[in-house]
Amino acid sequence: xxxxxxxxxxxxxxxxxxxxxxxxxxxxxxxxxxxxxxxxxxxxxxxxxxxxxxxxxxxxxxxxxxxxxxxxxxxxxxxxxxxxxxxxxxxxxxxxxxxxxxxxxxxxxxxxxxxxxxxxxxxxxxxxxxxxxxxxxxxxxxxxxxxxxxxxxxxxxxxxxxxxxxxxxxxxxxxxxxxxxxxxxxxxxxxxxxxxxxxxxxxxxxxxxxxxxxxxxxxxxxxxxxxxxxxxxxxxxxxxxxxxxxxxxxxxxxxxxxxxxxxxxxxxxxxxxxxxxxxxxxxxxxxxxxxxxxxxxxxxxxxxxxxxxxxxxxxxxxxxxxxxxxxxxxxxxxxxxxxxxxxxxxxxxxxxxxxxxxxxxxxxxxxxxxxxxxxxxxxxxxxxxxxxxxxxxxxxxxxxxxxxxxxxxxxxxxxxxxxxxxxxxxxxxxxxxxxxxxxxxxxxxxxxxxxxxxxxxxxxxxxxxxxxxxxxxxxxxxxxxxxxxxxxxxxxxxxxxxxxxxxxxxxxxxxxxxxxxxxxxxxxxxxxxxxxxxxxxxxxxxxxxxxxxxxxxxxxxxxxxxxxxxxxxxxxxxxxxxxxxxx
Amino acid sequence: xxxxxxxxxxxxxxxxxxxxxxxxxxxxxxxxxxxxxxxxxxxxxxxxxxxxxxxxxxxxxxxxxxxxxxxxxxxxxxxxxxxxxxxxxxxxxxxxxxxxxxxxxxxxxxxxxxxxxxxxxxxxxxxxxxxxxxxxxxxxxxxxxxxxxxxxxxxxxxxxxxxxxxxxxxxxxxxxxxxxxxxxxxxxxxxxxxxxxxxxxxxxxxxxx
Numbered sequence: 152x153x154x155x156x157x158x159x160x161x162x163x164x165x166x167x168x169x170x171x172x173x174x175x176x177x178x179x180x181x182x183x184x185x186x187x188x189x190x191x192x193x194x195x196x197x198x199x200x201x202x203x204x205x206x207x208x209x210x211x212x213x214x215x216x217x218x219x220x221x222x223x224x225x226x227x228x229x230x231x232x233x234x235x236x237x238x239x240x241x242x243x244x245x246x247x248x249x250x251x252x253x254x255x256x257x258x259x260x261x262x263x264x265x266x267x268x269x270x271x272x273x274x275x276x277x278x279x280x281x282x283x284x285x286x287x288x289x290x291x292x293x294x295x296x297x298x299x300x301x302x303x304x305x306x307x308x309x310x311x312x313x314x315x316x317x318x319x320x321x322x323x324x325x326x327x328x329x330x331x332x333x334x335x336x337x338x339x340x341x342x343x344x345x346x347x348x349x350x351x352x353x354x355x356x357x358x359x360x361x362x363x364x365x366x367x368x369x370x371x372x373x374x375x376x377x378x379x380x381x382x383x384x385x386x387x388x389x390x391x392x393x394x395x396x397x398x399x400x401x402x403x404x405x406x407x408x409x410x411x412x413x414x415x416x417x418x419x420x421x422x423x424x425x426x427x428x429x430x431x432x433x434x435x436x437x438x439x440x441x442x443x444x445x446x447x448x449x450x451x452x453x454x455x456x457x458x459x460x461x462x463x464x465x466x467x468x469x470x471x472x473x474x475x476x477x478x479x480x481x482x483x484x485x486x487x488x489x490x491x492x493x494x495x496x497x498x499x500x501x502x503x504x505x506x507x508x509x510x511x512x513x514x515x516x517x518x519x520x521x522x523x524x525x526x527x528x529x530x531x532x533x534x535x536x537x538x539x540x541x542x543x544x545x546x547x548x549x550x551x552x553x554x555x556x557x558x559x560x561x562x563x564x565x566x567x568x569x570x571x572x573x574x575x576x577x578x579x580x581x582x583x584x585x586x587x588x589x590x591x592x593x594x595x596x597x598x599x600x601x602x603x604x605x606x607x608x609x610x611x612x613x614x615x616x617x618x619x620x621x622x623x624x625x626x627x628x629x630x631x632x633x634x635x636x637x638x639x640x641x642x643x644x645x646x647x648x649x650x651x652x653x654x655x656x657x658x659x660x661x662x663x664x665x666x667x668x669x670x671x672x673x674x675x676x677x678x679x680x681x682x683x684x685x686x687x688x689x690x691x692x693x694x695x696x697x698x699x700x701x702x703x704x705x706x707x708x709x710x711x712x713x714x715x716x717x718x719x720x721x722x723x724x725x726x727x728x729x730x731x732x733x734x
Numbered sequence: 735x736x737x738x739x740x741x742x743x744x745x746x747x748x749x750x751x752x753x754x755x756x757x758x759x760x761x762x763x764x765x766x767x768x769x770x771x772x773x774x775x776x777x778x779x780x781x782x783x784x785x786x787x788x789x790x791x792x793x794x795x796x797x798x799x800x801x802x803x804x805x806x807x808x809x810x811x812x813x814x815x816x817x818x819x820x821x822x823x824x825x826x827x828x829x830x831x832x833x834x835x836x837x838x839x840x841x842x843x844x845x846x847x848x849x850x851x852x853x854x855x856x857x858x859x860x861x862x863x864x865x866x867x868x869x870x871x872x873x874x875x876x877x878x879x880x881x882x883x884x885x886x887x888x889x890x891x892x893x894x895x896x897x898x899x900x901x902x903x904x905x906x907x908x909x910x911x912x913x914x915x916x917x918x919x920x921x922x923x924x925x926x927x928x929x930x931x932x933x934x935x936x937x938x939x940x941x942x943x
Contacts (some may be wrong), residue, residue, distance in 0.1 A: 302855075
């Protein structure tokens with residue numbers, strides 16, 4: 152990798168582009184506002200001259216009152232340190248922006264999502280189709296003036312529930328059709344459901360050197376669908392592959408089958424109501440999701456949790472990482488043909504950690520444990536000794552055992568070494584995060600790059616592997632579990648006593664107006680929450696930068712040229728969870 | 735032979751207990767088939783993880799003869815709808831249901847599959863799979879614990895045990911009509927609602943609908 156030239160200060164960008172770039176001077180906001188026509192020039196300057204090579208998040212905000220759509224970009228330097236936020240504003244009627252996909256391929260799915268949910272056209276995007284909803288869906292649902300079928304009120308708590316306290320079922324009040332928006336020319340008899348024509352045509356375009364040219368045997372290219380019901384897609388995920396014989400020529404992931412409208416619901420909820428919803432994003436790692444959301448809101452509120460709460464938070468987040476990587480390994484081996492036996496072993500350890508979660512939060516999977524400024528309940532001594540026994544005695548032994556059984560296994564090595572390679576440059580370009588990025592030789596870990604909570608004083612190594620193939624993505628999860636155990640042992644050793652909450656717990660928190668981006672190193676990669684508050688009880692914008700979703704951008708790249716049987720393994724090595732992909 | 739198979743009105747002599755039973759065809763047939771229900775190996779969302787946890791060693795679904803989970807609908811008896819049902823997915827779910835051979839059962843696992851759950855208000859969420867499929871057992875929880883799921887299995891076993899064979903639609907003469915598969919239009923189109931849709935289209939005359 153070449154060392155980026157840093158010849159400009161970040162805070163002089165508005166001087167460099169006079170009249171085109173200005174500081175975002177709204178109260179509580181930061182970063183730059185870039186004129187749409189300068190966007191490409193500005194971002195290539197950021198990437199090539201200032202070293203912001205990692206475009207982490209792309210999202211949009213609908214400012215209905217100002218009649219503006221704003222697209223928000225977050226970019227980071229891979230050397231660490233704080234990132235840069237830049238925005239571009241377009242009018243709400245027919246919003247158009249130049250696409251950043253040629254510069255940052257990792258923006259591809261995120262721009263498609265902004266098109267799907269906000270209706271912002273990105274000119275120059277290679278494949279601008281809907282991504283979460285289906286083609287033919289009417290309207291762009293995240294716009295503030297778009298109302299869903301069960302629309303009751305703009306924000307919660309709804310008046311009929313509180314303070315009046317008379318609950319009725321909304322579908323009794325809005326019978327079929329009333330809030331469903333059909334286009335005016337729609338006729339049910341004449342409707343032809345959208346087939347996947349555009350999807351298949353897009354696959355045909357990238358054929359490389361044409362039909363069978365160059366190979367001795369002329370083979371017919373066929374298109375196959377895997378999923379949404381398929382045992383190896385880890386949920387309701389669909390891959391459409393174009394095959395030449397057994398070789399994948401091109402592949403498109405199709406998602407949205409579990410699109411549960413987190414963001415729309417999140418903007419109706421109050422801040423605290425969103426906490427249990429974050430549990431259900433990446434349902435293996437509910438504690439880690441809580442962490443990211445709590446950080447984002449705490450940034451806005453300007454509070455920090457007390458020392459003991461920080462330690463408890465890190466303890467839970469690292470236990471979560473162990474659960475997640477255990478299962479990732481188990482399911483990866485499942486895809487490789489070790490039918491369910493490794494999963495059984497991994498689930499055994501998971502159950503023990505879930506016992507800890509159940510003891511502290513009352514729920515096995517959906518913990519809802521973090522609060523703004525602390526955690527919900529204190530650790531009891533009994534729970535603490537459970538954790539101590541796990542992290543010092545049981546889990547290290549079990550990791551050794553798993554490694555002994557699985558790492559040098561000949562079949563695993565044969566099928567995974569050199570397969571599904573993602574180079575470092577590609578991984579950065581595709582905005583891959585977490586183990587996928589680090590297995591490609593990029594030592595980037597949010598816990599080190601921009602330390603949050605108490606990670607700056609804990610000792611651990613950022614794991615990195617150099618080959619970027621399936622085997623490295625598999626091994627790096629072992630490495631990370633070892634590092635997590637190291638962190639946990641320090642946490643158990645140093646756990647202070649004291650308060651677990653700053654201020655008294657409250658149902659309705661006061662959040663000042665502004666924006667914030669809280670990011671944590673979740674087991675699957677960088678999980679970010681972008682929040683816009685307008686001083687009311689509800690977030691005005693609530694966006695989740697989900698690692699699984701963005702890591703999928705690189706799936707096609709990894710699969711091209713591989714066998715179709717390896718495509719499922721490559722998918723397994725990315726380790727996606729559909730709750731987070733589709734949100 | 736377990737004693738509960740025997741009809742209570744025919745006492746079996748002490749020395750023949752466990753070897754001879756007097757029972758009906760319904761009873762012995764259902765006794766066999768309820769103990770080997772093959773669920774479909776298909777997870778939708780969060781609940782699927784608890785479904786897998788139920789299959790692993792601590793909870794061990796195999797105790798109820800249910801460990802054979804098949805990814806193909808054509809080899810299964812039970813569809814566990816383990817997660818949020820979205821509008822984009824419901825056509826596939828109904829299609830899979832139509833592919834399951836009779837007699838077939840549907841279990842709505844968790845709050846989302848039962849009634850939309852926490853995501854009910856979402857624009858892409860079907861509030862309960864029972865709007866499109868006949869559901870036999872509802873398992874509450876978000877997600878249900880493995881114990882709750884096992885309780886759901888036992889409830890299903892009870893239901894199967896109580897079904898007279900003649901009453902099972904799939905065992906009767908004639909073919910069964912498949913359920914209509916909903917269509918993805920501007921919104922989800924339930925084909926049973928088709929006559930009512932024109933009144934929802936702006937500019938149309940509700941009188942002609």
